[in-house]
Amino acid sequence: MKSLFFRWYLSVMKFLAGLIPTKKNAAVILNGAGRSGSNGYIFYKYLQKNYPNLDVTLVEPWPSSHLPFSTWKRIGAAKYIFTTHQPFKIKSSQIDIEFWHGIPLKRMGLMANNTLRKDNQRNERLWYTSADVVSSSSDLYESLMSACIAISTDKYRKLGFPRLDALKxxxxxxxxxxxxxxxxxxxxxxxxxxxxxxxxxxxxxxxxxxxxxxxxxxxxxxxxxxxxxxxxxxxxxxxxxxxxxxxxxxxxxxxxxxxxxxxxxxxxxxxxxxxxxxxxxxxxxxxxxxxxxxxxxxxxxxxxxxxxxxxxxxxxxxxxxxxxxxxxxxxxxxxxxxxxxxxxxxxxxxxxxxxxxxxxxxDSLPEDENCRRVCEFLKLDQVK
The missing domain is CATH 3.40.50.12580 (CDP-glycerol glycerophosphotransferase, C-terminal domain)
Known part of the structure; x- marks a missing residue:
């Protein structure tokens, strides 16, 4: 019942937020990873420091049924949406960049022993329709993720994970x-x-x-x-x-x-x-x-x-x-x-x-440059 209510809540909020005009320089980070190795939070701090031209909003915890509508308006207005768990966007014109939150070692989704087929099929459709770019670190990562969630290969870009920039x-x-x-x-x-x-x-x-x-x-x-x-x-x-x-x-x-x-x-x-x-x-x-x-x-x-x-x-x-x-x-x-x-x-x-x-x-990428690679790929310095 709770899951059904939450899906209804999301549908209503997406409809209302979808009426908000998009701002080309607006970005939203939907952080579902807390503060324990969060690509979202670390990338948010990087954008705040290095991209004053962007209007960046950090939303946490995510997902949540307790967000004020002012936050939903910012999600609806965002051109770029960065996610750490399932991809999410309100309009087809928005760009969802999926960071995920770890290289999978445990089985999940299609590969897990404890998931339902109908849930896996719903997630597969969600990734197909909502994820525009899936940030990757290696061929191994892409193989593991696609085995679990059936992500098509054209969505991957080897940009790395922002959380790794903070390690050293x-x-x-x-x-x-x-x-x-x-x-x-x-x-x-x-x-x-x-x-x-x-x-x-x-x-x-x-x-x-x-x-x-x-x-x-x-x-x-x-x-x-x-x-x-x-x-x-x-x-x-x-x-x-x-x-x-x-x-x-x-x-x-x-x-x-x-x-x-x-x-x-x-x-x-x-x-x-x-x-x-x-x-x-x-x-x-x-x-x-x-x-x-x-x-x-x-x-x-x-x-x-x-x-x-x-x-x-x-x-x-x-x-x-x-x-x-x-x-x-x-x-x-x-x-x-x-x-x-x-x-x-x-x-x-x-x-x-x-x-x-x-x-x-x-991880086949050079170290300490993941945030920069993501920004350069999206050409965020040219956003006005």
Missing amino acids: QPVISKEDFLQDLFKSSDPQAQIGIYMPTFRYELEDKSIMKKIEDGNFFAFEDFEVEKLNNALKEKHQYLIVKLHPYEMKMFKNFDSQFSNIAFMNNDYLFDNNYDLYELLGLTDFLLTDFSSIYFDYLHLDKPILFVTNFLKQYEKTRGLLIGPYAEIAPGKCINSQTELIAALEKMDSAEMRAKRQYWLKLS
């Missing part, structure tokens, strides 16, 4: 970052970040119960005091950045431990940061099946893969590439005991070579 340009110092999250000053500090994917879709109440009780890894042998002590001995600090749904249900949100801290969206929004503007300050990544792993390859730093629910994930949703141990350029760990052992020596020449191999496959 942190907006604060490592010292300030450590102080902000850990209230600590440590010149030997190694900062790690744990970013798991959306585990709720595994439909396993026992996993959610572990997370709710503070076991953010959902390990069978989880002992937070022991983990904190192990981190402290090695001057390692762990940031836990859970999926927003998991963070809402997490009881022990404020960590009482010296070397473990939780990051929520409030910290990012309050400071006008995107996570990727801070990610370059970290020294290692822990993830499971999140596409952040492909982006982190640009930093050429160690990655550890938490795979305690690999079999469940492969069965429930599925992965696009496998076997997983072969594509993961880092140690796969299934328990806290294995994690603590892996923290002793996270990197090796073999893993560095593996990271470079997957980086070249997933």
Whole structure:
């Protein structure tokens, strides 16, 4: 019922906003990616700084049934619409540039084990009719996306992803970052970040119960005091950045431990940061099946893969590439005991070579120029 109502709401708003005359210098960014590696938000900041000739509006969260009509009017007036999830536009004369929000590692759409055919067909039509340009990083990316959403090849342009421009340009110092999250000053500090994917879709109440009780890894042998002590001995600090749904249900949100801290969206929004503007300050990544792993390859730093629910994930949703141990350029760990052992020596020449191999496959473009490439392709400097 909620989905039906929202589709009706969108239809009404699109009709009304479609009556608004288009402005050639107006652009709207529909940001559905929050602040955790948002192509939309980072591109918005770039346009604000470098293109004063454009009238740019950032809309977030998107989609939403709580937008004022003044915002819908700006969407209706925009010549350019930049999206981070499904493509969207109101008039055929508008240009939708689809950034998406990650290189897919998990199956989705047509390829997923847990989607409905009618939904996939509706999405396929939406991409065909509304996406004018799909920004790409490589042939691999295009193959994975088209397998999932059936995007036609003529829509792709190798322009890159704005979020990657921020990885090597942190907006604060490592010292300030450590102080902000850990209230600590440590010149030997190694900062790690744990970013798991959306585990709720595994439909396993026992996993959610572990997370709710503070076991953010959902390990069978989880002992937070022991983990904190192990981190402290090695001057390692762990940031836990859970999926927003998991963070809402997490009881022990404020960590009482010296070397473990939780990051929520409030910290990012309050400071006008995107996570990727801070990610370059970290020294290692822990993830499971999140596409952040492909982006982190640009930093050429160690990655550890938490795979305690690999079999469940492969069965429930599925992965696009496998076997997983072969594509993961880092140690796969299934328990806290294995994690603590892996923290002793996270990197090796073999893993560095593996990271470079997957980086070249997933991103064939020069670094740090993605925002500029998009703007030059659209000739935004000529817009008046």
